[in-house]
Amino acid sequence: MEIKVVKKALAAGEAVADEIRGKLAENDVYMVTFMGSPGSGKTAVIERLLETGLDGFRAAVVEGDIATTADAERLARFDIPIVQVNTEPFGGDCHMPPNLLSSGLEDLDLSTLDLVIVENVGNLVCPAEFDIGENLKVVVLSIAEGEDKPLKYPLIFRESGLCVVSKSDLAGALDFDIDRLRTNISRVNGTIPVIETSARTETGIDELEGFLIARIRET
């Protein structure tokens, strides 16, 4: 006998993501997740973004890593709440699961915030797969990774609402073809906005800030 079931295998995690969404909405807080390879410059982009002051919006950061509190320490100079969550010190999960984010959010007083910035575990595959209750997923791709990455890792470019190209100051040294990258991104997702940035020269940071602030205001 065959029993029909039709049950989402990830329903437990999705329920937690829904809870997170509910709490954020209750407190009128916007949440953005930064995803991307290890070393793509996610933390540096977040640092530059925080330096802009975000037009007075009160932000907090949840840093996700397999191990270490290095990223949280980098952000300690900002006078804002920073929470570091580690997935497992010896190996660990390849992405931030919703239950772990949920426990991280418990350390924040959401009623005092307008924006939560989540930095996911460095990985161009797994974080794309899971809904963690955010309003916006951002994929950060450094030009050192190559123009072909959207074709090789399509899901993350498909699931994200914004692509931040980082380390644009290295384009000359790497003979990087930005037009080819843009073409490859649009083959996978023709509607995703792309912002070219450099944390070193601060190129594109104002544009990124403007994009995010507009999204927070319209939500």
Place this chain on the structure above:
Amino acid sequence: MHELSVTQSIVDSVLGEMNARGLERVGAVHLKLGRMTTFVPDCVKFYYDALTADTALAGSELIIEEVNVTGCCNNCGAELEFEEPFFICPECGSVDIEVLTGREILINALEVPDEGDIRVGNKGR
């Protein structure tokens, strides 16, 4: 690598379903797995056997049906099926494509030795 945690979710979910329905044994579990997920069927099966070894699902078979990636063009309304992750409408050239199937991870049915027929809820992903 993350097949381990998703397979654990599948196993937990099936065990919960068996418990809720009072099923002691299940011969096979049918799973619908979208092709636009980052989960590899062979890896899921490998972990399934390992994770079920000491449970009521020990010895059961995981049967995976892959679901093709389909979508529709928001510009011209064409219904499309994608073999590769290049989302451009062949009819009108628009890139405004909505993906309709291919992202699901659904436990679709359980095979048990007894007679009868039970059908419950239907919520797609």
